[in-house]
Amino acid sequence: MIPKRHIRPKKTSSEKSQLSSNEERLLIERVKAGDQKAFEAIFSLYVSRVYRQALKLVGNEADANDVVQEVFLLVYRKANSFLGKSEFSTWLYRLTANAALTKLRQIKREKVVSLDEYMPKFRKDGHHLVRPVADWTQDIENLVSIMESRQIIQQAIDQLSPIDKAVVVMSDLEELSNPEISKTLGISVQAVKARLHRARLFLRGRLTSHFGYSPT
Amino acid sequence: MVNRAQVRRAKPKKVDTCKQATTLILTYLMGELDSKTTRSFEEHLMICPDCVAFLNTYKKTIQFTKSLQYDEIPNEMKKRVKEFLRNKIKLDPDNR
Numbered sequence: 604m605i606p607k608r609h610i611r612p613k614k615t616s617s618e619k620s621q622l623s624s625n626e627e628r629l630l631i632e633r634v635k636a637g638d639q640k641a642f643e644a645i646f647s648l649y650v651s652r653v654y655r656q657a658l659k660l661v662g663n664e665a666d667a668n669d670v671v672q673e674v675f676l677l678v679y680r681k682a683n684s685f686l687g688k689s690e691f692s693t694w695l696y697r698l699t700a701n702a703a704l705t706k707l708r709q710i711k712r713e714k715v716v717s718l719d720e721y722m723p724k725f726r727k728d729g730h731h732l733v734r735p736v737a738d739w740t741q742d743i744e745n746l747v748s749i750m751e752s753r754q755i756i757q758q759a760i761d762q763l764s765p766i767d768k769a770v771v772v773m774s775d776l777e778e779l780s781n782p783e784i785s786k787t788l789g790i791s792v793q794a795v796k797a798r799l800h801r802a803r804l805f806l807r808g809r810l811t812s813h814f815g816y817s818p819t
Numbered sequence: 820m821v822n823r824a825q826v827r828r829a830k831p832k833k834v835d836t837c838k839q840a841t842t843l844i845l846t847y848l849m850g851e852l853d854s855k856t857t858r859s860f861e862e863h864l865m866i867c868p869d870c871v872a873f874l875n876t877y878k879k880t881i882q883f884t885k886s887l888q889y890d891e892i893p894n895e896m897k898k899r900v901k902e903f904l905r906n907k908i909k910l911d912p913d914n915r
């Protein structure tokens with residue numbers, strides 16, 4: 604895989620044409636000076652991106668709405684704390700991640716599932732406990748529609764702890780590198796990898812048992 | 820930003836068991852395993868259909884996650900939030 608260097612979340616079709624970084628810098632300077640028109644321009648440019656990022660984490664429209672409001676109020680109030688050392692989009696990404704994580708921690712998860720149940724298990728000699736390991740990738744088209752599998756994955760992602768969910772979303776949906784995720788979440792790269800691997804094993808286990816096989 | 824030096828310093832591992840192979844999947848897929856460990860990992864795959872099946876399903880799981888779809892912000896919400904912010908800032912322009 605190619606190392607990902609900068610946080611550049613995918614642009615959406617509804618986003619306006621991009622400003623040059625110089626134009627963007629000037630706009631931010633005007634926001635810092637309290638210029639409301641400049642603030643609204645920033646809002647229009649980034650609102651779609653912020654919403655989608657929030658939605659992936661909080662999982663529903665109403666909470667994503669709250670996060671968007673919160674983030675742009677912060678942009679207006681804390682513009683002065685943006686020093687221009689990183690790109691504005693990176694600063695905004697982290698602001699959104701923090702706001703969404705705070706929100707996510709307030710949302711009560713329907714039921715807390717044990718990840719352990721879905722982890723692979725091994726014999727003393729290190730071989731898989733249940734053999735043969737089923738390769739259900741072959742029968743996806745026939746047995747279950749792809750839509751159904753996506754639904755299972757989405758439900759399983761929603762059952763992860765906020766921090767694990769954030770790691771999966773940032774890595775597999777936003778395609779951030781491990782060091783970027785580490786900086787955004789304030790955990791070590793090693794912890795990012797460990798959480799990502801464990802979460803993926805859990806998602807894989809959920810799919811595997813959905814297909815009627817032992818997840819272990 | 821892979822820390823190449825760190826990757827290189829990691830001691831090569833011999834992959835003898837499925838348990839070891841499973842632990843290395845993430846690093847393997849990220850291309851961060853040193854070449855010796857990569858070779859050992861792939862040699863295990865050649866003799867172990869269970870780990871091939873496990874790797875396939877692990878990769879497919881990532882693919883499904885990547886394919887999840889999320890809606891765009893509804894226009895009506897965009898307008899509503901813009902209005903909310905406009906009022907909030909007008910009422911309270913210096914609260915920063």
Ligand SMILES: [Zn+2]
Pocket residue numbers: 836837838840863867869870
């Ligand atoms: Zn094996």
